[in-house]
Amino acid sequence: MSEMIKVGMADLKLCKAPDAITTLGLGSCVGIAIRDPITKIGGLAHIMLPDSGNFENHNSIPKFADTGTKELVRIIVAAGGNRSRLVAKIAGGAQMFAFQSKNEMTAVGQRNVDAVKKVLAELKIPILASDTGLNFGRTVEFYPETGDYVIKAVGKGVKTI
């Protein structure tokens, strides 16, 4: 029997086929799905903020794009994934509220996406597909068996990338 593993906000988990892994209601956060297509070992991280360096209190590794992505790669490799075969798909990074403001936090969706792309490039993990930005929330499901990344949004149906 395959299971659906749930990842919360600022959280990351390992997932091996035939299990699948999901995170609900991504807004400005980004869901990073990584897998090794041969061993079909993968995982999902739900990051909230671009960079652990800007903040003094950062004991929470999965919260940040840089530390979260690296930790996800570490646990996948530790579970038997091949580091050089890893591939990624990303979703999220929406701007939920339209107004522009002096508060730099409001553009955080795009900054999260940029930070995730940067760290994946550093790690030399290719991004096979992405569904990011715009102004709506996304629920995602990742299947390490096939690499399918299923994205559901309110009133916008379901799509697979």
Place this chain on the structure above:
Amino acid sequence: MAKVDLNNMEGVYFDVLREIGNIGAGNATTALAQMLNTKVDMHVPKVDLLEFSEVGEAMGGEEQIMAGIYLIVEGDISGSIMFLLEKSSAKALVAKLMGTTSENPDGEFDEMELSALKEIGNIITGSYLSSLSTLTNLNIHPTPPDICIDMCGAILSVPAIEFGAISDKMLLIATEFTDDIKLEGYFILVPDLESYDKILTSLGM
């Protein structure tokens, strides 16, 4: 050194923040009653400091469709405030305010309804902030509101990210308003750490 560390909140500071939550929600209820021209009862609000992963669950699940009205707060303190309402409650509230019957409780909001909802959020959060301002004698102005109707988890990511910069937890004030319809509303107040200190100092803490 900041007095407030949200990860290790001492009892007395938490009690003060809870009390501010109570008073603010009380004022918001009065404002709502005046707006609807009816009597509105409010249950004692539930104030919790929750882990990010727990907040969606506390509001009925991350995929619950909600309306979120969000304002940036400026003046002596800085931060933001959000008021969230479950979608069908928001529909019912707008219908009551506009004197229409909601024919399609699960349907989309039209421009008029969105605008009315934004105004409701503005008045409710405004009365909340004005009670905080009176209590602390601090100057607090909200900017014009913005609204978003989407999955609860997605809306919550906005204040969670702001809290995320200072803490792994967020302060949620759950309020239940009752008249002939029951409305469950949530306030999320996100002052920055310095502002927490200012609020507590102004209260003589």
